[in-house]
Amino acid sequence: QVRLVESGGGLVQAGESLTLSCAVFGSALGDNTVNWYRQLPTAGRELVARSFSGSRTLYVGPLKGRVVISRDNLRNRVQMRVDSLKPEDTAVYFCNALDVWGQGTQVTVSS
Numbered sequence: 001q002v003r004l005v006e007s008g009g010g011l012v013q014a015g016e017s018l019t020l021s022c023a024v025f026g027s028a029l030g031d032n033t034v035n036w037y038r039q040l041p042t043a044g045r046e047l048v049a050r051s052f053s054g055s056r057t058l059y060v061g062p063l064k065g066r067v068v069i070s071r072d073n074l075r076n077r078v079q080m081r082v083d084s085l086k087p088e089d090t091a092v093y094f095c096n097a098l099d100v101w102g103q104g105t106q107v108t109v110s111s
Contacts, residue, residue, distance in 0.1 A: 002026040002100045008079075009093060009105030016085055020105060022095030023077045032098055034078040036069065038091040039104070045094065051078050063089070085109045 008020040022034060031053030037045040049069040050058040057069050063082060071078045078095065085107070092104040 002098045004095050004097060004100055004102035006093065006095055006102040006105040009107045011108045011110065012085055014086055014109055014111050016109075017081060017083045018085065018107060019079055019081045020093055020107070021077055021079050022097075022102060023075075024097065025076075027098055029071065029073050029076045029078070029097075034069075034071065034095060034097040036078075036080045037094045037096060038063075038089075038107075039094065040088075040091045048093075049080055082107075087111045 003025040005023045006020060008018060012018055034051045035047060036049040038048050039045045046061055048061055048063045049067055051069045051071045059067055066083045067080060069080045087109045090108050092106050094104045095102045
């Protein structure tokens with residue numbers, strides 16, 4: 001059974017950075033696509049970054065230009081670094097891969 005576990009969230013001040021991790025259990029990360037989404041307090045989930053095979057990446061939405069996604073097949077995880085965090089980035093961040101969702105990690109940005 002595939003399981004995804006996110007970590008790295010927390011409370012930070014505006015302007016700071018965070019690195020979120022998505023660890024994959026029960027399957028090799030391999031060339032599988034891994035997505036990072038976020039869910040704001042009063043909205044649905046929105047895609048923010050995607051890691052494809054061959055180290056290809058896609059960034060969309062308000063985090064574009066402030067986010068870098070990287071995959072580590074040796075440790076079977078994908079990480080997403082977000083810089084210059086803003087209060088409006090406060091959300092639960094989820095990873096999604098292999099038709100499975102993690103439980104999410106809360107990021108709260110204070111002004």
